[in-house]
Structures are given as structure tokens and as C-alpha cells.
């Protein structure tokens with residue numbers, strides 16, 4: 085038998101440890117992992133020269149934009165950024181133009197993405213206007229629903245508890261989670277108004293409005309609904325000590341909830357935000373150090389299930405608006421997430437096993453992504469080759485993303501994704517995209 089590809093001299097993270105081995109790949113799946121003498125003949129052999137091989141990472145929180153927001157990012161540029169960052173599967177958020185919130189918008193988005201993506205892409209949907217379309221959206225292939233609680237984006241009235249309850253009850257029979265941006269609209273708008281009245285429009289005012297209690301309030305409201313509907317709720321980008329505490333209490337009482345935080349909430353504080361200015365403005369915002377400390381503890385203790393980049397690209401003009409309330413919030417993260425985590429491995433705060441758990445095993449489990457959780461025979465051949473010793477400086481001007489800025493611009497990192505394979509195909513090699521648009525798979529398209 086002759087297989088498509090054999091990767092030789094690898095140090096692969098498989099079965100919870102790093103093993104010196106070769107990997108045979110055939111028909112986009114991992115065919116065999118083992119010592120060189122048992123490898124089959126192959127069309128192509130690549131010598132990895134003892135570099136580390138990890139399962140390709142899953143980033144469950146990405147805004148790929150395109151369509152009406154293609155000027156910020158499109159399916160090609162966004163997935164090129166993912167490939168460059170060692171991420172082989174992204175889940176795309178629905179706050180697009182048009183909003184992904186119906187069978188029709190989801191179908192169109194999948195079709196448009198098909199010819200353009202370089203990595204695998206799954207899609208979130210916001211809630212539709214009609215409850216009966218919830219099931220149809222899942223049948224069409226949405227991996228999860230997204231509920232944005234800051235303002236009305238989808239078709240479900242976010243101000244009405246019984247509407248949320250009714251929708252959540254339907255979702256609980258469908259085996260997909262509801263991912264939530266937990267900031268309470270009512271208290272946020274009230275705080276914003278009070279702060280805006282004396283014409284405050286700086287970063288401090290933004291921080292004051294997006295307070296810890298705004299996050300806590302939204303989480304508590306949702307937990308009340310979970311208690312009644314028993315729906316799997318996944319809390320996106322948790323940013324506060326007390327927000328996490330409330331989630332931990334919910335988990336301890338057996339609720340079906342999971343949560344995520346981001347590299348920027350873990351690694352940055354208000355000091356960085358003040359230094360970088362509105363370029364680093366996100367929602368929820370980067371906060372005081374004690375919050376980051378609590379989040380790190382949540383990672384160490386396993387209360388935080390996954391890390392997501394919340395890749396949220398905008399143009400530089402949009403980031404630099406004079407009045408803070410007009411600034412578009414969000415930072416790109418696909419090209420910095422893995423390097424920043426590898427730096428933490430080199431610094432001793434994380435292990436390779438932690439990265440794999442937080443960005444492959446757990447997201448695969450939460451979003452039901454079969455065959456993408458680990459390096460094992462029969463799984464998809466999505467993998468990233470990493471040089472743990474490579475030192476370099478983050479240079480946002482070189483990003484594949486259209487958003488060429490980052491709060492981590494200029495940071496020295498140690499550890500670099502050097503090759504990304506998607507379905508056994510080499511997509512990125514030493515920072516260059518080497519595959520055709522459309523090489524990635526649209527997850528959920530039957």
C-alpha cells in the first residue's frame with residue numbers, strides 16, 4: 085500500500101505524551117502513528133527534524149466577517165491568519181452583515197465560504213425570529229447558537245426572560261450549546277448614559293460602564309434560565325474574578341455549563357490598555373491585574389474549559405475613532421494565540437498538554453467536532469508543527485489578517501507554528517500560505 089504522506093522524525097503529542105514517531109496520512113485522515121520501520125510507503129515524505137507536532141488547534145471564537153464586512157476581513161484572509169497561527173478549525177461568529185440568523189443566511193454563508201477557506205470552518209447562528217426555525221438551523225449544520233446580551237443582534241428578544249427560556253428549551257433537545265456574550269444590556273446602557281451625560285468619552289469611562297457587575301449580572305440571569313431549561317450554555321470570554329466565581333458555583337451545583345477566556349484577558353491588564361489606547365479596546369474590556377490572576381487560577385484548576393482568540397478584526401480608522409463610544413471594539417488574535425501560549429510553555433506556566441486540552445480536546449467535546457480532538461489513528465489529519473525554540477518578535481504589519489494591529493505587537497515570543505496541515509494537506513509553511521483557497525472543509529455542510 086502507498087499512502088499520501090508520511091511525516092518522519094516527529095515528536096508528536098499523542099495519547100497524553102510526546103512520542104518520537106512518524107505519522108502516516110491517507111485520504112485526509114491519520115492512518116498510522118508509530119516508529120519509522122512500520123510506516124507504509126508514501127507518495128511524499130517530509131522530515132520534521134524532531135519538531136513538535138500537535139493536533140491542529142480549534143479556535144471556537146472567531147469573527148471571520150466577509151459579506152458586508154469584507155473590508156475588515158474575509159473568509160480567505162481570516163483563514164490564512166488561522167493557518168499562519170497553527171489553527172486548523174475555526175468557529176465563525178454570526179454578527180455579520182447580514183446577521184447569520186436563519187437557514188437562508190447560514191446556507192449562503194456556507195456556500196460563500198466553501199471556495200475561499202484555507203482551514204475548516206464551522207458556523208454559529210444567532211437565534212432566528214421564529215422559534216420553529218431553531219431546529220432547522222441545527223439541521224442545516226450550525227455548530228452552536230450565539231446569544232449576544234449587550235444589544236439586540238438576532239431575532240430573539242433579549243429583554244424577555246420567558247422568550248429566552250422558550251428558545252433554550254428547544255435547543256436543549258438538539259445537542260448543540262448556546263454560546264453567550266455575557267454583559268447585561270440594561271445595566272450597561274444605564275451606566276453608559278450616566279457616564280456620557282458629563283461628556284466623558286475616554287477609556288476610563290468605557291471601563292466604568294463595562295464593569296464587573298455588568299458581566300456578573302448577565303451570567304446570573306442566564307444561570308437562572310439554565311436551571312429551568314437544562315441547556316448547555318457556554319460562556320464566552322469570561323473576564324472578571326466574580327464572573328468566574330459565579331460560573332464555578334454553577335458548575336459545582338451540576339449545571340451543564342462551560343466557559344472560555346482569551347489570551348488578552350489572561351496576559352494584559354488596564355496598564356497595557358492605557359498604554360496601547362483604543363487599539364486594545366475590546367468588549368468585555370481588559371481589566372485590573374487581579375482579574376487576570378483569577379482567570380489563570382481558573383485555567384490551572386480546570387474551571388476554564390477553553391481558550392478562544394475572539395479574533396475580531398476592524399480597520400485602523402475604526403479603532404482610532406476620537407470618541408471612545410465610537411471605537412469599534414475587538415482585536416485580531418488568530419496569529420498571536422499559539423505563539424503566546426508557547427511562550428507560556430517555555431516560561432513554565434503552561435504545559436503542551438494544557439494547550440492541547442484547552443484548544444483541541446475540550447473545544448472538540450463542547451462543540452461536538454468529531455475526529456478533531458487529538459492525534460490518533462482515524463482522526464482528521466489536522467496538525468500543526470511547532471518549533472518551540474524559535475524566538476521572534478510579533479510584527480502585526482506582517483499579519484495575514486486584514487487587521488494589521490495587535491495589543492501584542494512588538495512582544496518577544498518563543499515558540500512558533502512552522503507548518504500547518506489541514507486534512508493532510510500542507511497549508512502553511514514557514515509563514516507562507518502554500519495551498520489553494522477552498523482547501524478547508526465547511527463543517528456541517530451535508
Ligand code: DOR
Pocket residue numbers: 147179265365366367368396397412413414415
Ligand atoms: O470586542 C468585541 N468585538 N466584542 C464583541 O462582543 C464583538 C466583537 C466584534 O464583533 O468586533
Ligand code: ZN
Pocket residue numbers: 265320321367368
Ligand atoms: Zn463577545
Ligand code: ZN
Pocket residue numbers: 145147177394396
Ligand atoms: Zn467575539
